Amino acid sequence: MLRTSGLTKRFGGLTAVDDVDFALDSNELCSLIGPNGAGKTTFFNLLTGVLTPTAGTVELRAEDSPVNTADDGADARNESDEGDADSWRDITGAAPHEIASLGVHRSYQVTNVFPNSTVLENVRVAAQAAGGDGANFWRNARQLDRYIEEAYGILDRVDLADRAEEPASALSHGAKRQLEVGVALAGDPDVLLLDEPNAGVSSESVDRVVDLIEDVATDHAVLLVEHNMDIVMEVSDRVVVLNQGAVIADDEPAAVRDDPAVQRAYLGGYEPGSAGDGGEAA
Numbered sequence: 027m028l029r030t031s032g033l034t035k036r037f038g039g040l041t042a043v044d045d046v047d048f049a050l051d052s053n054e055l056c057s058l059i060g061p062n063g064a065g066k067t068t069f070f071n072l073l074t075g076v077l078t079p080t081a082g083t084v085e086l087r088a089e090d091s092p093v094n095t096a097d098d099g100a101d102a103r104n105e106s107d108e109g110d111a112d113s114w115r116d117i118t119g120a121a122p123h124e125i126a127s128l129g130v131h132r133s134y135q136v137t138n139v140f141p142n143s144t145v146l147e148n149v150r151v152a153a154q155a156a157g158g159d160g161a162n163f164w165r166n167a168r169q170l171d172r173y174i175e176e177a178y179g180i181l182d183r184v185d186l187a188d189r190a191e192e193p194a195s196a197l198s199h200g201a202k203r204q205l206e207v208g209v210a211l212a213g214d215p216d217v218l219l220l221d222e223p224n225a226g227v228s229s230e231s232v233d234r235v236v237d238l239i240e241d242v243a244t245d246h247a248v249l250l251v252e253h254n255m256d257i258v259m260e261v262s263d264r265v266v267v268l269n270q271g272a273v274i275a276d277d278e279p280a281a282v283r284d285d286p287a288v289q290r291a292y293l294g295g296y297e298p299g300s301a302g303d304g305g306e307a308a
């Protein structure tokens with residue numbers, strides 16, 4: 027679905043992401059963990075075009091969509107190595123909006139919704155933009171109804187349908203995170219990158235966000251950055267550990283938990299149910 031090869035990002039003398047080979051399958055929920063400063067956010071930024079890599083490639087599999095020619099000035103290129111069903115598109119260095127339009131969406135650590143718009147409008151506008159009607163707000167009533175209906179379907183999924191008419195600013199932090207996932211879903215993504223969706227969420231709301239992560243993973247590829255190890259162990263099909271920019275483990279959750287190198291770098295002292303976060307950098 028999404029893969030990187032030799033992906034590297036240097037900031038001056040600091041190598042924040044170091045020669046990372048990574049692959050995410052469709053419908054897989056992979057968690058990316060590691061100590062503070064390990065390079066997780068930088069890796070996300072490379073996948074979504076916010077940063078341009080110093081070296082290496084990011085590729086996306088064009089499963090159902092026809093492979094476009096990159097004639098719009100963007101940097102995405104086609105690379106069909108195994109026929110149409112398995113064609114990979116090189117998206118290295120493509121702009122964030124282009125990568126989003128190809129089906130890779132992210133939610134942010136910092137809440138990223140329009141506070142003065144209603145919950146419904148936040149999702150409806152995102153659906154409208156994804157449907158190619160972003161600049162055509164008043165196109166016709168039927169189109170608008172279609173986007174409103176789609177938005178309600180998404181709000182149902184993120185458990186916010188009963189809050190549809192409230193301004194987003196009225197939501198709790200946890201409910202805002204649900205809304206962010208809803209906004210990301212409105213873009214009809216194939217790949218969802220979730221950057222600490224539980225950060226700042228009250229303990230009563232964590233279960234709801236975890237349920238939502240598990241639900242969206244049933245029909246999307248999900249890459250999750252999460253510091254709460256109980257959640258990582260519960261939801262992940264696979265866990266990748268970054269330390270000083272490099273992958274030090276890539277395996278199923280239990281194997282990663284028991285890996286001595288991971289214990290040293292990140293998990294020192296982690297016991298299931300022990301409140302959660304991995305340790306700081308060794």
Ligand SMILES: Nc1ncnc2c1ncn2[C@@H]1O[C@H](COP(=O)(O)OP(=O)(O)OP(=O)(O)O)[C@@H](O)[C@H]1O
Pocket residue numbers: 037040042060061062063064065066067068069
């Ligand atoms: N724009 C930048 N310029 C210079 N250095 C940067 C920049 N962005 C990140 N870094 C450095 O790159 C390294 C990786 O940072 P990054 O934010 O990717 O880590 P992280 O794993 O997401 O950390 P955290 O868990 O604290 O969010 C850090 O040493 C950071 O200081």
